[in-house]
Amino acid sequence: MIPAAFAYARPTTVDEALQAIADGGEDVKVLAGGQSLIPVMRLRLAAPETVVDLTRVAELRGVREEGDVLVVGAMTTHSDVLADPLLAQYGQLLVQATETVADRQVRHRGTFGGALAHADPAGDLPAVALALDAEFVLVGPSGRRTVPASEFFVDYLTTALEEGELLVEIRLPKLGSEWGVRYEKFNRVAQAWSIVAVAAAVRREGGRIAEARIGLTNMGSTPLRATATEAALLGADVSLEAVTAAAALAADGTSPSSDLNAQADYRQHLARVLTRRALSAATGL
Numbered sequence: 001m002i003p004a005a006f007a008y009a010r011p012t013t014v015d016e017a018l019q020a021i022a023d024g025g026e027d028v029k030v031l032a033g034g035q036s037l038i039p040v041m042r043l044r045l046a047a048p049e050t051v052v053d054l055t056r057v058a059e060l061r062g063v064r065e066e067g068d069v070l071v072v073g074a075m076t077t078h079s080d081v082l083a084d085p086l087l088a089q090y091g092q093l094l095v096q097a098t099e100t101v102a103d104r105q106v107r108h109r110g111t112f113g114g115a116l117a118h119a120d121p122a123g124d125l126p127a128v129a130l131a132l133d134a135e136f137v138l139v140g141p142s143g144r145r146t147v148p149a150s151e152f153f154v155d156y157l158t159t160a161l162e163e164g165e166l167l168v169e170i171r172l173p174k175l176g177s178e179w180g181v182r183y184e185k186f187n188r189v190a191q192a193w194s195i196v197a198v199a200a201a202v203r204r205e206g207g208r209i210a211e212a213r214i215g216l217t218n219m220g221s222t223p224l225r226a227t228a229t230e231a232a233l234l235g236a237d238v239s240l241e242a243v244t245a246a247a248a249l250a251a252d253g254t255s256p257s258s259d260l261n262a263q264a265d266y267r268q269h270l271a272r273v274l275t276r277r278a279l280s281a282a283t284g285l
Contacts, residue, residue, distance in 0.1 A: 003041040007050040014139060014168060017057055021164055022141065024050030030166065031055070032075060032114030035106050060113070060168055063087060070172045074113025079104075081112055090174040093132065093181035093201055097124045100185050100197075113167045116152075119159045119222070122193040124185065126153060127223040131199040131215030134172050140165030153222040179203050180282035184274040185217075188261060194218050195262050196270040198226075198250070200278035202233070209233045209242075209283070219254040219271055228252040229275060238283050247276035 009020035021028050029048035031037055032055075040046045054060060060075035063084045070091055072081070081087055081098045088095060101107055101115070101124050115125045116136070129136075134149040141164045152160045161167060175181065185197035197217035203210045212233040214226040232246035251268035258264045279285075 001042050001044060003038075004044060004047040006041075006048050008053065009050060010053045010056055012056045012058070014057060014059060014166065017052055017054060017166060018140065018164065020050070020052045021166070024052060028052060030117075032117070033077065033106075033110035034114075035102070035110040036114070036118045036120070054166075065090075065174070066171075068174050070174055072112055072170045072172065074111065074117075074167045074169055076112050078107035078110050078112065078115075082107070090176070091172060093175070093183060093199055094125070094128055094172065096181065096183040097128045097185075097197075097199060100124055100183065112170065116170065117159060117161060117167050119153050119157050120193075121153075121156065121220060121222055122218040124183075124194060124197060124217060127197065127215035127217040128183065128199045129170065129172075129215075130223045130225060131201055131213045132172050132175075133213065134170050136160075136167055137169045137171065138162075138165045139168050146171075150225075156221040175201060178205070180284060182278040182281035184278040184281075186270050186274060196256075196267050196274060198271065198274040198278045200275065200282045202279065202282040204238060204283065207238050209236050209238060212246075212279075214250070214275060214278070216250070216254065216271055216275075219251070219256045219267060221255075224254055226250045226252075226271070226275060229279075233279070238285070240280070240285050243279045243283060243285060244276055247272055247279055250275035 011017040027049040031053040060073045078098050130149045136147045136152045147160050181201045194217045199215040201213045212230045216224045228249035229246045236242040251271045256264045256267035
């Protein structure tokens with residue numbers, strides 16, 4: 001189908017983008033990679049008055065380091081994430097998850113910030129951002145503010161972005177050699193959305209687990225942390241027994257949906273199995 005008629009703005013700076021959003025009328029959509037917006041516009045599930053295209057805003061692209069933090073521009077494409085040397089060294093959990101996103105064509109056009117702002121709980125990257133305790137930098141008419149990942153994802157396809165605001169960058173902690181990471185994903189066919197996926201990051205000290213961060217994909221209306229598993233691992237020995245016992249708690253507190261792909265109880269089973277696999281890999285077992 002063909003989208004409904006809309007006005008089109010293509011700014012080259014963040015300030016121009018904010019002005020275009022402010023001037024765009026009552027229904028404005030921001031176009032990043034377009035991998036989610038264009039299909040729903042073609043189906044006329046969305047008919048914005050104005051589309052603001054960010055693809056020429058160069059300041060929103062790229063990766064840099066600031067001390068112990070990696071700063072990823074919101075318009076950095078998935079393919080650029082995969083090619084970046086800083087992320088290869090300090091952001092392997094993001095790299096592993098990004099490798100599973102759709103196909104090469106989508107990874108070339110789709111963006112890190114666009115995937116996060118879309119906030120689909122079946123998407124691969126929101127759970128990674130949550131597991132890493134990422135921070136989201138938003139800019140709008142009232143200025144600049146930072147929102148932790150734990151507060152950014154509000155509900156299904158809903159975020160903390162307010163009217164007129166843009167997500168401009170994502171701040172991720174550097175994970176050094178003391179961290180082990182793994183992204184485990186179960187999907188029906190290649191290039192499909194996750195039925196369930198698990199993002200795990202584990203820090204070891206000696207023979208014990210000093211810290212564990214586990215994000216769950218598609219286990220509720222937003223990405224979730226497997227908090228019961230994280231608590232069970234804190235201070236535990238690095239052993240298959242400890243990992244297996246903790247992974248059995250991964251679905252606690254979740255409320256996955258039932259649909260044509262999987263029933264809720266099957267998703268909970270997958271969460272436990274994938275968490276065990278991810279933790280085993282992250283701890284080197």
